Amino acid sequence: MRTQFPAAAPMPADTTNSAVAAVDLVKVYGSGDTAVRALDGVTVGFARAAFTAIMGPSGSGKSTLMHCLAGLDTATSGRALLGGTDLTTQPDRVLTKVRRERIGFVFQSFNLLPQLTAEQNITLPLDLAGRRAERGLLQHLVEVLGIAGRLNHRPSELSGGQQQRVALARALVSRPEVVFADEPTGNLDSRSGAEVLAFLRNSVRELGQTVVMVTHDPAAAAYADRVVLLADGRVAGEIDRPDRASVAEALQSLGSAR
Numbered sequence: 001m002r003t004q005f006p007a008a009a010p011m012p013a014d015t016t017n018s019a020v021a022a023v024d025l026v027k028v029y030g031s032g033d034t035a036v037r038a039l040d041g042v043t044v045g046f047a048r049a050a051f052t053a054i055m056g057p058s059g060s061g062k063s064t065l066m067h068c069l070a071g072l073d074t075a076t077s078g079r080a081l082l083g084g085t086d087l088t089t090q091p092d093r094v095l096t097k098v099r100r101e102r103i104g105f106v107f108q109s110f111n112l113l114p115q116l117t118a119e120q121n122i123t124l125p126l127d128l129a130g131r132r133a134e135r136g137l138l139q140h141l142v143e144v145l146g147i148a149g150r151l152n153h154r155p156s157e158l159s160g161g162q163q164q165r166v167a168l169a170r171a172l173v174s175r176p177e178v179v180f181a182d183e184p185t186g187n188l189d190s191r192s193g194a195e196v197l198a199f200l201r202n203s204v205r206e207l208g209q210t211v212v213m214v215t216h217d218p219a220a221a222a223y224a225d226r227v228v229l230l231a232d233g234r235v236a237g238e239i240d241r242p243d244r245a246s247v248a249e250a251l252q253s254l255g256s257a258r
């Protein structure tokens with residue numbers, strides 16, 4: 001295991017061969033006396049077919065970084081690169097298309113549409129893009145996730161763990177360039193959470209999926225190949241092949257109480 005922590009200077013980052021990258025990314029909310037510099041010159045790359053966790057104390061900029069990289073929020077300056085596309089220069093109409101067609105999302109709160117069945121939820125992004133689901137991949141995903149018998153159920157008829165598994169299938173079925181997961185285990189019991197994390201890890205190994213996950217939980221981060229640590233809107237270090245202890249120690253050094 002290699003730990004590099006904390007780093008005094010910004011980390012050198014391979015942003016050219018990354019699936020996703022931030023280059024000197026700055027995000028300032030508000031202006032004048034009340035301005036908050038949520039991202040203060042973040043340069044970091046997220047490798048293809050790797051599982052990376054973003055961690056750091058509350059308010060360190062994790063969600064802001066993910067939102068800027070996913071085209072959900074606009075940066076103040078710098079570049080947010082998805083493949084060769086700089087999202088910071090794209091109009092809203094293009095960002096909508098990028099989010100729908102090139103990115104998979106998994107949120108803490110599942111974000112399924114209540115009036116649709118599980119299967120309709122899974123294929124919705126593809127339907128909106130006018131694409132058909134690859135039946136083989138859809139079948140594989142629902143079997144691995146153990147929801148093949150639940151496809152005609154609506155979200156209200158599913159447990160939290162099952163709803164998150166539907167969300168995982170929805171995120172992966174389009175073979176997106178990256179899956180962004182924002183606290184995907186935050187609303188789950190530890191067993192369901194472990195299943196979600198194992199699935200994400202296996203999707204990287206078996207499908208070559210790129211996954212970037214924000215989490216507060218060192219046990220969740222231990223499923224990742226690499227942890228990127230943020231503090232005060234800057235990259236504060238990284239951990240390759242993290243385990244729970246190394247992540248907890250790093251967070252403690254950053255002054256994270258969580």
Ligand SMILES: Nc1ncnc2c1ncn2[C@@H]1O[C@H](COP(=O)(O)OP(=O)(O)OP(=O)(O)O)[C@@H](O)[C@H]1O
Nearest residue numbers: 029030036038056057058059060061062063064065
């Ligand atoms: N819409 C907003 N308007 C003003 N300030 C904001 C806004 N969103 C975030 N911030 C501020 O930006 C900073 C970074 O917030 P962000 O949510 O990215 O942190 P985080 O690391 O994800 O925090 P947490 O772990 O608590 O979710 C914080 O100081 C936060 O208060």
